[in-house]
Amino acid sequence: MSDQGIYLDNNATTMVDPTVVEVMLPYFSEQFGNPSSLHQFGNKVGMALKKARKQVQALLGAEHDSEIIFTSCGTESDSTAILSALKAQPERKEIITTVVEHPAVLSLCEYLEKEGYKVHYLKVDNKGRLDLNTYQNLLSDKVAIVSVMWANNETGTFFPVEQMATMAKAAGVMFHTDAVQAVGKVPINLKESAIDMLSVSGHKLHAPKGIGVLYLKRGVRFRPLLRGGHQERGRRAGTEAAASIIALGRAAEMAMEHMEYENTCVKAMRDRLEEGILASVSHCFVTGDPDNRLPNTANIAFEYIEGEAILLLLNKMGIAASSGSACTSGSLEPSHVMRAMDIPYTAAHGTVRFSFSRYNTMEEVEKVIAAVPPIVAQLRKLSPYWDGEGPLEEPEKAFAPTYA
Amino acid sequence: MWDYSDKVKEHFFSPKNAGAVDGANAIGDVGSISCGDALRLTLKVNPDTETIEDAGFQTFGCGSAIASSSVLTEIIKGMSLDDALKVTNQDIADELDGLPPEKMHCSVMGREALQAAVANYRGEEWSDDHEEGALVCKCFAVDAVLIEDTIRANGLKTVEEVTNYTKAGGGCSSCHEGIEEILEMVLAEAGEDFDPTAAAATATPAGEPVKLSPFQRMKKIEAILDEIRPQLQRDHGDVELIDVDGKNIFVKMTGACSGCQMASATLDGIQTRLVEGLGEFVKVVPASAAQLAAVGA
Ligand SMILES: Cc1ncc(COP(=O)(O)O)c(C=O)c1O
Numbered sequence: 001m002s003d004q005g006i007y008l009d010n011n012a013t014t015m016v017d018p019t020v021v022e023v024m025l026p027y028f029s030e031q032f033g034n035p036s037s038l039h040q041f042g043n044k045v046g047m048a049l050k051k052a053r054k055q056v057q058a059l060l061g062a063e064h065d066s067e068i069i070f071t072s073c074g075t076e077s078d079s080t081a082i083l084s085a086l087k088a089q090p091e092r093k094e095i096i097t098t099v100v101e102h103p104a105v106l107s108l109c110e111y112l113e114k115e116g117y118k119v120h121y122l123k124v125d126n127k128g129r130l131d132l133n134t135y136q137n138l139l140s141d142k143v144a145i146v147s148v149m150w151a152n153n154e155t156g157t158f159f160p161v162e163q164m165a166t167m168a169k170a171a172g173v174m175f176h177t178d179a180v181q182a183v184g185k186v187p188i189n190l191k192e193s194a195i196d197m198l199s200v201s202g203h204k205l206h207a208p209k210g211i212g213v214l215y216l217k218r219g220v221r222f223r224p225l226l227r228g229g230h231q232e233r234g235r236r237a238g239t240e241a242a243a244s245i246i247a248l249g250r251a252a253e254m255a256m257e258h259m260e261y262e263n264t265c266v267k268a269m270r271d272r273l274e275e276g277i278l279a280s281v282s283h284c285f286v287t288g289d290p291d292n293r294l295p296n297t298a299n300i301a302f303e304y305i306e307g308e309a310i311l312l313l314l315n316k317m318g319i320a321a322s323s324g325s326a327c328t329s330g331s332l333e334p335s336h337v338m339r340a341m342d343i344p345y346t347a348a349h350g351t352v353r354f355s356f357s358r359y360n361t362m363e364e365v366e367k368v369i370a371a372v373p374p375i376v377a378q379l380r381k382l383s384p385y386w387d388g389e390g391p392l393e394e395p396e397k398a399f400a401p402t403y404a
Numbered sequence: 405m406w407d408y409s410d411k412v413k414e415h416f417f418s419p420k421n422a423g424a425v426d427g428a429n430a431i432g433d434v435g436s437i438s439c440g441d442a443l444r445l446t447l448k449v450n451p452d453t454e455t456i457e458d459a460g461f462q463t464f465g466c467g468s469a470i471a472s473s474s475v476l477t478e479i480i481k482g483m484s485l486d487d488a489l490k491v492t493n494q495d496i497a498d499e500l501d502g503l504p505p506e507k508m509h510c511s512v513m514g515r516e517a518l519q520a521a522v523a524n525y526r527g528e529e530w531s532d533d534h535e536e537g538a539l540v541c542k543c544f545a546v547d548a549v550l551i552e553d554t555i556r557a558n559g560l561k562t563v564e565e566v567t568n569y570t571k572a573g574g575g576c577s578s579c580h581e582g583i584e585e586i587l588e589m590v591l592a593e594a595g596e597d598f599d600p601t602a603a604a605a606t607a608t609p610a611g612e613p614v615k616l617s618p619f620q621r622m623k624k625i626e627a628i629l630d631e632i633r634p635q636l637q638r639d640h641g642d643v644e645l646i647d648v649d650g651k652n653i654f655v656k657m658t659g660a661c662s663g664c665q666m667a668s669a670t671l672d673g674i675q676t677r678l679v680e681g682l683g684e685f686v687k688v689v690p691a692s693a694a695q696l697a698a699v700g701a
Binding site for chain 2: 304305306307308309312313316325345346349381383385400401402
């Protein structure tokens with residue numbers, strides 16, 4: 001990969017594994033048939049889909065392969081889960097979620113509020129952790145669904161979703177988790193859990209973009225988002241994206257094979273990067289909960305400088321990462337995740353997320369460790385909060401610009 | 405990633421005049437840390453000639469904020485203070501071969517830092533009255549605050565009216581849902597419901613519409629523009645009437661008003677005053693080059 005630069009943005013999307021590409025290719029050409037067709041063109045495709053479903057089932061530790069519903073993306077899975085719970089239980093008008101969810105959940109919830117639903121947004125502390133007492137007190141028979149992410153896409157911080165699902169179950173409330181960032185990176189065993197629904201997105205685990213999964217526990221009441229043909233047992237109509245589903249199946253199998261590697265070698269690269277940067281750059285810190293997070297994610301806040309500027313300089317050196325700064329998103333506010341953790345603005349704008357995959361190498365890590373300090377120094381030299389070797393004394397008082 | 409011009413990249417990767425100027429006698433601090441941009445501009449002004457002998461910047465911000473700051477210092481070095489004040493944010497953006505619409509505020513920040521620094525040199529208070537909201541219309545770079553204010557000021561009720569007054573929503577139309585939401589919110593404050601099927605008002609009912617002859621109407625337009633003029637001149641700008649063709653009133657914006665990002669807002673303000681004054685719906689349009697040539701302007 002290094003001839004194309006160093007890719008440390010795997011929480012945004014991943015490279016499709018070459019063997020995954022290989023297994024999907026025939027389904028564009030000789031195996032183009034519709035799996036619903038009776039003739040031989042369709043039949044083989046049907047068999048391949050069946051296999052893919054089993055492969056995904058295995059990765060999720062689901063009890064039945066019929067609990068796997070293929071969708072078009074993680075976002076569709078999230079929408080399907082939440083809207084299904086509301087449709088199936090019209091008398092329940094409340095939703096519980098968290099302030100740090102992905103927009104796939106948050107935007108939908110904000111929209112549902114306008115439709116008259118009451119949404120409870122659980123807050124997080126400065127390490128991105130939830131207070132389960134508050135959660136317990138909100139569970140009631142007015143709540144249609146709880147939707148809480150397994151791992152945060154920006155910081156990698158885990159939420160105790162298995163425990164929260166058990167609590168929801170005890171209160172008779174449905175539980176959904178957006179596990180888009182967790183699936184393929186940490187072991188998951190749904191048959192042993194009380195989780196009713198779970199979202200997966202293929203492109204985060206080396207399958208193509210535009211393929212997702214909704215896990216739906218057998219017996220959980222369900223209302224489809226898309227009605228039409230009988231595909232996915234009528235739970236998600238529309239001709240199957242055969243090539244992508246087959247690709248996701250293979251990617252799921254490979255994720256299983258690499259689970260150990262992810263949690264040892266990939267984790268070691270992440271840890272080395274963090275340690276190396278923290279040792280050589282002053283005034284920076286890891287955001288989220290370092291003791292309880294994805295093995296591949298490091299989110300570092302560089303104080304007194306801005307994230308997009310850091311990314312541009314990194315990019316010039318062939319290093320790809322991402323940032324929670326306002327400017328990278330085109331909005332005026334820095335990342336809602338950083339704000340929720342009460343990270344000061346002077347640091348929130350300077351957060352950089354480095355996210356690894358099994359394709360990274362220790363050699364790349366050392367290159368990044370060498371590249372970061374001069375970039376930070378270069379930008380701090382331009383910063384009005386910085387003076388020579390360190391920040392101004394009481395930087396936010398010493399430089400307090402007129403709001404414009 | 406943003407589609408930055410080579411000029412922006414050049415000024416970002418090798419900024420000019422970074423750091424505070426030694427012996428500075430004018431400092432302008434502007435920005436908004438919550439938006440992720442802040443700028444300190446330091447100038448060394450020759451007190452005898454009032455020319456800017458040196459300029460330096462310190463910026464906390466993204467690529468285009470740093471590039472805008474850098475190019476600003478290059479533009480103003482050697483200028484007199486009065487000339488420097490005529491530099492518009494559009495001049496800054498133009499010098500950079502353009503900025504993405506989401507990033508125009510970076511150039512606005514540059515211009516404001518300059519105004520603040522000059523005010524500081526002259527011992528004046530500088531305060532900024534433009535509040536910035538989330539960008540709603542990406543085609544014409546119109547933000548939520550401007551849309552809200554325009555709806556309130558003009559009693560707008562439909563998306564079409566908002567487009568007529570602010571241009572927002574006049575391009576790709578993807579932001580219509582966002583505009584409807586703002587309408588809903590503002591109308592709700594007045595206890596009204598937003599009606600998506602309502603037709604846009606074609607005339608603002610400002611008293612009894614009096615039928616004016618074309619000549620009287622022209623005189624009236626001139627008179628209204630004269631009323632507005634002092635306001636524009638205070639901001640170092642001006643407006644000139646070029647032509648009237650039915651509902652279209654063609655004007656030329658001059659001085660600081662020309663090419664300023666607020667030009668469209670200014671045009672809308674003028675339009676509002678004309679609509680009120682004339683008691684009919686008119687559209688204020690910047691005159692084309694051909695029209696300007698025809699009147700020798
Ligand atoms: C936590 C989380 N949920 C949902 C999504 C959306 O997935 P997709 O892009 O497949 O719709 C993402 C991806 O950005 C994510 O990180």
